[in-house]
Amino acid sequence: MGREFMHIFDEWADTYQDAVSGQQIEYRSVFEHYEEILDAVADRVSGKTIEFGVGTGNLFEKLLNKQIDVIGIEPNERMLEIAKSRFPNTKMVDGDFLNFPKTENVHNIVSSYAFHHLTDDEKSQAFELYHHLLVDDGEVIFADTLFKDDTHHQRAIDDAKEKGFSNLAQDLMREYYTTLPKMEDIITKAGFQVSFKQLNDFVWLIHAKK
Numbered sequence: 001m002g003r004e005f006m007h008i009f010d011e012w013a014d015t016y017q018d019a020v021s022g023q024q025i026e027y028r029s030v031f032e033h034y035e036e037i038l039d040a041v042a043d044r045v046s047g048k049t050i051e052f053g054v055g056t057g058n059l060f061e062k063l064l065n066k067q068i069d070v071i072g073i074e075p076n077e078r079m080l081e082i083a084k085s086r087f088p089n090t091k092m093v094d095g096d097f098l099n100f101p102k103t104e105n106v107h108n109i110v111s112s113y114a115f116h117h118l119t120d121d122e123k124s125q126a127f128e129l130y131h132h133l134l135v136d137d138g139e140v141i142f143a144d145t146l147f148k149d150d151t152h153h154q155r156a157i158d159d160a161k162e163k164g165f166s167n168l169a170q171d172l173m174r175e176y177y178t179t180l181p182k183m184e185d186i187i188t189k190a191g192f193q194v195s196f197k198q199l200n201d202f203v204w205l206i207h208a209k210k
């Protein structure tokens, strides 16, 4: 589920590393402080971890460097191929936020730049599932684009259009970016306590504790 955007990543996979390093001007603000954003997630992780939407494996690499026991889940064939070639002999499999090989004793569930591919209903299903799966003091640590409210979301779309960033504007209209209050509601209803920290103009750290 939530796999309706795979064709975008088929096209983006081979130039994705250029985007995160700021070479694709439309996405420069989205990926501003990219390395620090991934560090903000990785620094909070300990114990057995599942990472969703590994992409080319940039957060996965930081987790490996911390000796974290991590299983990577990625639904896009080309992304998975690239990540696997960068990090052979690691645990990476096809799957998505809702459909993935279930495993026990999971301490952390992490993701960067990916959770907005789920509708808000699917986000709720995901957090209910993660509450069930995580150990008693388990945590979900996501970095993803969020907006303070619908007005901020619309302003970001208008701003992208004014700058001539049509790909970014379409992305902001097409995918399921939600607001802080909606995300807070989704996560607390699933039984977590949650805090948010803004990391750039688009991306927030979402830290949910069981």
Ligand SMILES: C[S@@+](CC[C@H](N)C(=O)[O-])C[C@H]1O[C@@H](n2cnc3c(N)ncnc32)[C@H](O)[C@@H]1O
Pocket (backbone or CB within 6 Å): 001, 002, 003, 005, 006, 009, 020, 052, 053, 054, 055, 056, 057, 058, 059, 073, 074, 075, 076, 079, 095, 096, 097, 098, 111, 112, 113, 114, 117, 118
């Ligand atoms: C913008 S990339 C982010 C990649 C990487 N996490 C990073 O921070 O650079 C989004 C990734 O989410 C994946 N994705 C899209 N829909 C997904 C879903 N439903 N479940 C898990 N991953 C998904 C895409 O295939 C892609 O690899």
